[in-house]
Amino acid sequence: MTITKKKLVLIGNGMAGVRAVEHLIKLSPESYDITIFGAEPHPNYNRIMLSSVLAGGADMQEIVINDWDWYKENNITLHTGHKVTKIDTENKKVTSHLGIEVDYDAVIIATGSNPFMLPLPGADKEGVIAFRDINDCEIMIDASKKYKKAVVIGGGLLGLEAARGLLHLGMEVNVVHIFNYLMERQLDEAAAKMLQRELEAQGMQFLLQKSTASIKGKKRASGLVFADGTEVDGDLVVMAVGIKPNIELAKASGIEVNRGIIVDDFMQTSVPGIYAVGECAEHRGIAYGLVAPLYEQGAVLAKHLVGVETAGYQGSVTSTKLKVSGVDVFSAGRFDEAPGTRSLKIQDDMAGTYKKIVIQDGKLVGAVLFGDTSDGSELFATIKSGESVAGREKEILLGISSDLLGKSSGGNRLEAMADDEIICGCNGVSKGTIADAILNKGCNTVGSIKACTKASASCGGCKPQVEGLLHLYAGDSVGEAVKEGICGCTPLSRDEIVEEITRMRLMSTKEVMNVLEWHNPEGCSKCRPALNYYLGMLYPEEYVDEKESRITNERFHANIQKDGTYSVVPRIYGGVTSPADLKKIAEVAEKFDVPMVKFTGGQRLDLLGVKKEDLPKIWEELDMPSGHAYGKTLRTVKTCVGSTFCRFGTQDSISMGIQMEKAFERLNTPAKVKLAVSGCPRNCAEATIKDFGVVAIDGGWELHVAGNGGVKVRATDLLCIVKTEDEVMEWSSAFLQYYRENAQWNERTSQWVERVGLDSVKKALEKREDRLALKERIEKTLSLTTDPWKQIIETDDLRKNFEQLNGVQPVQI
Numbered sequence: 001m002t003i004t005k006k007k008l009v010l011i012g013n014g015m016a017g018v019r020a021v022e023h024l025i026k027l028s029p030e031s032y033d034i035t036i037f038g039a040e041p042h043p044n045y046n047r048i049m050l051s052s053v054l055a056g057g058a059d060m061q062e063i064v065i066n067d068w069d070w071y072k073e074n075n076i077t078l079h080t081g082h083k084v085t086k087i088d089t090e091n092k093k094v095t096s097h098l099g100i101e102v103d104y105d106a107v108i109i110a111t112g113s114n115p116f117m118l119p120l121p122g123a124d125k126e127g128v129i130a131f132r133d134i135n136d137c138e139i140m141i142d143a144s145k146k147y148k149k150a151v152v153i154g155g156g157l158l159g160l161e162a163a164r165g166l167l168h169l170g171m172e173v174n175v176v177h178i179f180n181y182l183m184e185r186q187l188d189e190a191a192a193k194m195l196q197r198e199l200e201a202q203g204m205q206f207l208l209q210k211s212t213a214s215i216k217g218k219k220r221a222s223g224l225v226f227a228d229g230t231e232v233d234g235d236l237v238v239m240a241v242g243i244k245p246n247i248e249l250a251k252a253s254g255i256e257v258n259r260g261i262i263v264d265d266f267m268q269t270s271v272p273g274i275y276a277v278g279e280c281a282e283h284r285g286i287a288y289g290l291v292a293p294l295y296e297q298g299a300v301l302a303k304h305l306v307g308v309e310t311a312g313y314q315g316s317v318t319s320t321k322l323k324v325s326g327v328d329v330f331s332a333g334r335f336d337e338a339p340g341t342r343s344l345k346i347q348d349d350m351a352g353t354y355k356k357i358v359i360q361d362g363k364l365v366g367a368v369l370f371g372d373t374s375d376g377s378e379l380f381a382t383i384k385s386g387e388s389v390a391g392r393e394k395e396i397l398l399g400i401s402s403d404l405l406g407k408s409s410g411g412n413r414l415e416a417m418a419d420d421e422i423i424c425g426c427n428g429v430s431k432g433t434i435a436d437a438i439l440n441k442g443c444n445t446v447g448s449i450k451a452c453t454k455a456s457a458s459c460g461g462c463k464p465q466v467e468g469l470l471h472l473y474a475g476d477s478v479g480e481a482v483k484e485g486i487c488g489c490t491p492l493s494r495d496e497i498v499e500e501i502t503r504m505r506l507m508s509t510k511e512v513m514n515v516l517e518w519h520n521p522e523g524c525s526k527c528r529p530a531l532n533y534y535l536g537m538l539y540p541e542e543y544v545d546e547k548e549s550r551i552t553n554e555r556f557h558a559n560i561q562k563d564g565t566y567s568v569v570p571r572i573y574g575g576v577t578s579p580a581d582l583k584k585i586a587e588v589a590e591k592f593d594v595p596m597v598k599f600t601g602g603q604r605l606d607l608l609g610v611k612k613e614d615l616p617k618i619w620e621e622l623d624m625p626s627g628h629a630y631g632k633t634l635r636t637v638k639t640c641v642g643s644t645f646c647r648f649g650t651q652d653s654i655s656m657g658i659q660m661e662k663a664f665e666r667l668n669t670p671a672k673v674k675l676a677v678s679g680c681p682r683n684c685a686e687a688t689i690k691d692f693g694v695v696a697i698d699g700g701w702e703l704h705v706a707g708n709g710g711v712k713v714r715a716t717d718l719l720c721i722v723k724t725e726d727e728v729m730e731w732s733s734a735f736l737q738y739y740r741e742n743a744q745w746n747e748r749t750s751q752w753v754e755r756v757g758l759d760s761v762k763k764a765l766e767k768r769e770d771r772l773a774l775k776e777r778i779e780k781t782l783s784l785t786t787d788p789w790k791q792i793i794e795t796d797d798l799r800k801n802f803e804q805l806n807g808v809q810p811v812q813i
């Protein structure tokens with residue numbers, strides 16, 4: 001007898017909802033046919049980590065929690081970019097704004113929150129944004145490239161994390177706060193003042209007790225005007241003044257709402273079969289704005305939906321940690337000194353630390369830490385346990401951290417903890433899961449535990465406890481464990497891996513992972529492409545490139561744009577084109593309705609907004625080589641006009657550049673590589689911010705290396721001066737091959753040279769015989785490359801494969 005599965009619809013592809021679905025699948029994978037609608041165009045990602053993306057601590061790829069494959073593997077129908085506009089509770093159907101209609105037996109509403117936007121005159125101007133999603137993050141990164149001054153309204157957790165990110169992006173940042181001290185919802189005045197001093201030392205500026213009256217500027221914001229008549233300038237205004245639960249859909253569907261969607265202990269709304277979790281839900285009068293309680297809600301809901309007994313959700317005590325590097329701030333529970341409470345504090349202005357605990361009825365009910373937050377998770381656990389601390393208050397104030405790490409003779413709380421107690425609130429990881437990773441899965445570093453369980457992957461607040469568990473279960477082998485591998489799947493470094501691959505002649509990524517005992521047998525998005533690169537670099541002739549181990553753009557041979565379309569950049573050697581090629585590009589753009597044709601910074605033409613299915617046809621009609629604008633390869637060789645036309649030119653920069661581009665095109669490199677050639681020291685091709693820059697001087701060429709014009713601008717170092725074009729080719733070949741053979745995957749030349757030192761690179765290249773040997777190796781590799789577009793068009797199987805790939809949703813972020 002076939003059992004018909006019930007239909008579950010999740011509205012909101014965010015952290016809380018998907019987490020509930022993850023639990024549900026683990027408990028009973030066969031119970032429901034699941035459909036998920038997400039208004040954002042991305043798979044489920046870690047919103048928390050947007051602060052780290054902005055501050056340069058993570059990239060967009062790293063913040064994906066469940067990639068597209070996860071949905072497929074779990075037979076989940078996913079509609080991204082679809083906002084649900086209606087729940088027909090009578091006929092049990094939901095409808096998206098793009099007209100998709102799905103029947104349901106149960107619905108989970110997990111629509112999160114909307115940022116609160118102050119209704120100020122001028123709030124609709126360009127440059128006024130919130131900080132909530134990937135799009136906001138991208139707007140900030142873009143703005144930082146064009147504008148200098150930013151103003152953040154709101155000195156809470158979000159505002160300060162946004163401000164730190166903007167500082168990192170090189171902007172001047174003023175934080176406007178309405179209260180007389182920062183983070184008043186999490187800190188007392190003493191801790192807040194210490195925090196302010198620390199942030200000021202990092203370059204942040206504060207305008208406290210300021211009420212914004214309007215946003216000035218014409219079309220774009222140019223600053224704020226305050227109620228007291230004063231003003232501040234800023235071309236970017238970020239509002240971070242709190243959030244409001246997103247209840248519109250529930251309200252319009254006749255579900256009972258207050259501030260949030262009202263739910264009972266099983267996350268059930270007022271309408272049978274409809275549940276709510278996450279920031280949109282209001283439980284016992286509270287709508288939470290942090291992940292830990294939302295994950296607890298998700299676990300309860302999953303159990304309830306599959307009929308596993310649960311006591312229901314009882315509400316949560318929350319803790320927060322500001323994610324600003326160089327500043328340690330922690331707050332938990334009721335930190336204010338309300339009537340009936342007593343507080344104990346220690347403040348050390350020399351050391352810059354502050355600790356306060358709040359006691360009520362003999363129990364710890366709140367804590368604030370500044371400067372040293374290593375006791376945070378232990379204090380939080382004590383608050384949550386509700387245990388009596390009578391008589392131990394001073395001990396807790398003074399010396400709790402040694403107990404935490406299991407180093408003292410006193411009682412070890414970690415040891416006593418139950419296996420199902422949560423250690424990492426951000427990711428809902430229990431003590432038992434971490435213990436299992438250490439004892440049974442060979443994890444012996446915090447990094448490998450992070451990769452295996454996700455514990456400590458977000459705010460990092462639980463790291464001391466994870467370390468404590470490592471000490472507890474891994475004992476003596478932890479000393480060894482301090483060394484971090486290339487990713488959490490292995491404790492081995494890049495050099496050790498390359499050495500072992502060579503020594504044992506390992507020939508595939510699978511073999512490397514097996515023989516070198518990867519913790520995670522499938523590898524991860526960091527190690528798989530890295531191994532693929534190292535193997536290709538070591539065995540250019542024998543190794544067959546593993547397409548599936550490549551990053552998405554490289555698999556599609558085109559850059560994926562934010563709306564899911566692609567960009568096509570044909571190669572234009574040295575930036576020199578012809579009327580015939582220009583006509584061809586124009587005709588193709590017209591024929592395929594390409595919405596935008598744009599000059600790139602690398603002197604070529606970019607066809608933007610190309611549909612996936614048109615890619616092979618466009619490549620075919622263009623009949624030009626791929627510009628490799630998408631890969632970890634040689635990108636462009638930018639040239640100036642040079643001696644052919646320019647009256648200052650001392651050498652023919654164009655032909656030198658074309659010669660280099662023709663020599664190195666299609667070269668796989670650890671990270672993207674950009675070259676430039678200028679015809680005289682005026683350096684119009686900006687060669688001194690390139691990975692390899694050539695600048696003509698009287699009677700020769702200066703060769704510059706390791707420049708970068710991206711987020712972290714770095715001027716090149718002078719490698720040497722040579723006389724002839726042949727010498728330019730010899731040195732550039734040797735430098736690029738030496739970089740290929742020695743850098744870590746995804747390490748730009750600028751980072752690599754900073755790490756290993758210019759002198760070591762110069763030394764490796766100083767002998768001609770070594771340079772010629774490197775040149776021979778790079779030429780061998782280059783002789784084996786083919787143009788990927790041509791290869792796909794001309795090989796039926798590849799074209800077919802490619803067309804099948806078209807059905808696969810790529811990771812867009």
Ligand SMILES: Cc1cc2nc3c(=O)[nH]c(=O)nc-3n(C[C@H](O)[C@H](O)[C@H](O)COP(=O)(O)OP(=O)(O)OC[C@H]3O[C@@H](n4cnc5c(N)ncnc54)[C@H](O)[C@@H]3O)c2cc1C
Nearest residue numbers: 012014015016039047048083084111112278279289290291
């Ligand atoms: C920059 C930043 C840093 C943060 N840092 C921390 C931190 O360090 N620690 C912490 O605990 N919390 C942090 N938070 C808060 C945390 O991210 C949120 O509490 C959490 O993401 C809420 O999860 P959720 O699933 O309820 O909502 P969301 O993650 O917002 O997901 C809701 C999703 O539903 C979609 N949606 C809405 N309406 C519809 C509709 N009608 N149809 C389809 N889809 C819809 C939305 O587009 C969204 O993608 C941070 C938040 C931000 C913005």
Ligand SMILES: NC(=O)c1ccc[n+]([C@@H]2O[C@H](COP(=O)([O-])OP(=O)(O)OC[C@H]3O[C@@H](n4cnc5c(N)ncnc54)[C@H](O)[C@@H]3O)[C@@H](O)[C@H]2O)c1
Nearest residue numbers: 154155156157158159176177178240241242289320321323
């Ligand atoms: N590290 C973390 O845990 C973290 C980081 C970022 C965001 N979050 C969460 O995201 C949500 C949003 O964060 P948030 O900081 O926007 O919310 P919040 O409510 O915690 O703080 C908003 C701050 O803005 C101030 N404010 C209000 N009106 C103002 C005005 N007109 N001018 C100047 N200041 C004003 C308030 O005094 C308050 O301190 C919260 O739920 C927060 O917990 C958490």
Ligand code: SF4
Nearest residue numbers: 640646649679680684
């Ligand atoms: S770098 Fe020198 S040669 Fe090249 S365009 Fe500028 S001025 Fe002319």
Ligand code: FES
Nearest residue numbers: 424426458459460
């Ligand atoms: S508690 Fe935030 S990462 Fe673990």
